[in-house]
Amino acid sequence: MKSETGFDPALYDRFPTEGERPEGELEELERIWCAPKGWQLLAAVNNNYVGTFYVGTAFLFFVLAGILALVMRVQLALPLQGILPQETYNQFFTMHGTVMMFLFAVPMMEALGVLLLPQMLAARDLPFPRLSAYAFWAYFFGGLCFFASIFFGLAPNGGWFMYPPLTGMAYSPGINADFWLLGIGFIEISAIAGAIEIIVGVLRTRAPGMTLDKMPIYAWAMLVFAAMIVVGFPSIILGTLLLELERAFAWPFFDPTRGGDPMLWQHLFWFFGHPEVYIIFLPASGLVSMMVPTLARTKLVGQNLIVMAFLATGFISFGVWSHHMFTTGMPRLSIAFFSAASMAVSVPAGIQVFSWISTFAVGKPRFNTPTLFALGGLITFVIGGLTGVMVAMVPFDWQAHDSYFIVAHLHYVLIGGMVFPLFAALYYWIPMMSQRALSERLGKWVFWLMFVGMQVTFWPMHILGLMGMPRRVYTYLPGRDWDTINFISTLGAFTIGLGVLLFVIDLARNFRFTPDNDAGNVYGGGTLEWLPTGLYSTRSIPVVKSREPLWDDPDLAKNVEEGRYFLPNSATGLRETIVTSPLRAEPQYLQIMPGPSVWPLLAAIFTAGFFIIMTIQAYKFSFACGILAIVCVLRWLWDTDRLVKEETVDVGAGIRLPTYCTGPSSHGWWATMVLLTVVFMIFVMAMFSFVYLYGVHPRFWTAAADKWSLLAILPAYAAAAGLALLSRHMLAREKTEHWTPGVLFVLAVCALVAGIGIDFWSWLRSGLLPTTSGQGATVYGLLSLESILVFIAVLMAGYISARNGRALIVRPRNNSLDLCVLFTVYAALEGAVTAILTRLFPWV
């Protein structure tokens, strides 16, 4: 067997170890990972707690958005109902879509990842527990404030897609649209934070021996899911930023009379918006792929094909965004390319469906509640998938566009592809964290009410759509034969509501959270999350030799519990986990993990406050929150990246691992690379916007800023990158003075400031202003993005100086400096490309 890192795989044969473990090890683990009590819960960072809070909050938003839907269905049950006035109805459907997509679906999938992944991978926790806590609290506070806007009549009302010009200042002068644009800012941050956590967690904290072929299929799904967030979310981050800039400062990104274009918004929105469907579906598919083999009592059929399908979906789903724009007058061939891709994306989805059907057919399924939800989801999703292929055909889409047919299609896909699998998962995994499992008897009632309700609500909407009923109307006239069908839909919606209510009652009766005294492996799953666990996860971290280790090694649970595998104790007296290599999961080093802290909570409160308070235009208070958020983040970081006294420790069976690692092998480096990918994607979308606006409105283009200014800008950025790299190089030298690396880094950031300063000055001198035209808006938009990077680099310079002053920048390598250097070099590169592109494009 070959090695990826130099680790000898033969060492795995030392496990399980023989003999008794020393006394007191388990007690020490329990002390180090002790449960928070009372107010300490707010500072908890352990994935059991954060994951449970996260799932609970996402479910709360599901219920709230569902209530909005029920009120809308009452309004539409009969023609000319007066329950919801038009404006309120607009706010309801906008909030229903927005909350379901941004506050329920994506967070719920991340929440389940936080809750399940460490257990499935047998890691002590995800690699950045405080980041998980921050992501959750930002989402919790921001989400509740955002939702509360509906009680004041201030909720957004332009649809969850917020198309300009409807959402521009001319047609939406109030702050409702700003609530959407700024309100989801914290959700974007939360989603990105979660994605970083999941990518690094899946790739770097798997149990030793868990090579990619043995990785749980859910981990594969979450890996692709997180990668899709990293690629897809930047588009909406940029879009919301541009639309808010247009609304606040009249920068005409989307105003065609001044060289902008509303179609640009649609491209930016749907480049995120359609992959979003798969961002939601893939984790659900991963959950189903984990449950089906257990429920059918056999191995998953076509596991390799499913992995390939996940990867293919991750790519192809980014080639279908314009199928939401078939009616906008795009070139015929462009439409045909998107149509082809939209049909192609159904192939990987079909592979997954056939795999589940085959597994059920091969096995001996028990028709318990999770099985029913899995099968119900499969049937519903297939119907939604088929209507999806129908609307992928352009002529049909022209007819069905903006009609209730689309409402039916999207609910079939989302409820079948995500909601039913979610309920299956809740029934299946709740015994892992509750003293009691949920009721089978009630569960079947819940399923049948929801399944029948779903079909009764949404199937008739296909007919309504084909009969011409448009979407997003708050009422309709009698005499169009829509009345009865709408009434039936409303009855169905309340049937779903009854099912969800029963589920809540079941939860109240049976769910009792526990980290260590759970109901256990009720359904007989074979993966690692069903090992006995405490807040420290498993007592020892097993060597994984198959995909379903619990099925293949009946003694595994006992040996793990007796501490016969990796890390049976706390090697340093601190919270820790083993970081493994990305392909073959070979142990590389021991990561020291941070404990409970109140700083992520405070940082999250102020982050949410920054965005929400900005919406109501209390700018001073908002910026104060922003500054406080930064202070809290810096304070939380201050405790991290510290050496412990042991350079290497025994992690079991005499195998020693280092306790500190820098450079490309470290988990911090990986997280920074993922973050920089997000930043890069935002930049790519900004460049696309710049080129796109030239493509549609070249007549608004004027002469660029002085090209000779590049002779000053580019050397400044080159100096920034060079000095930053030099600071890293000098740190490794024995003869280097204590202050040299810090001073060099500060100089690098000064060069960055000089670069962006000259760039701004040069454009201002040219006479082109951001309000002048689409060109001006996008040029200053690009400069603003670079300015944000430079501002962060300035904060980094202060942080590195402070750490340097306290002798925390240690030789020969230090993660804090490494990562700040990485960021600064990237900022310099982006600044240079911005300067060149804006001056030389369109190359004349």
Added chain:
Amino acid sequence: MRGWTFLLAGPIVWTVQFFALYGIASIFLTSTTTRVLAGLVSLACLAAIAWLFVHVRRSQPVDDPDAWMHRVSLLGIGVSAVAVFWQSLPALIA
């Protein structure tokens, strides 16, 4: 890195083809130029897929994890070949 490269190679080729076709159709609209360029890009991508197929087929996996990567890479390349061909059809018939 090499392992990831081949695992994702097929879908990456499809992505390159798709965005090239999108760019070409956006610049040259619905025209003969678009069809010709789209055809050329598609042929180049099919050639790249063929090269990848031959390259991966020739490599010898040394153990189970390697063999798994090998299998999934080939699956990805196979599906991508179909996807690239499918994606090129609009230029010929639309």
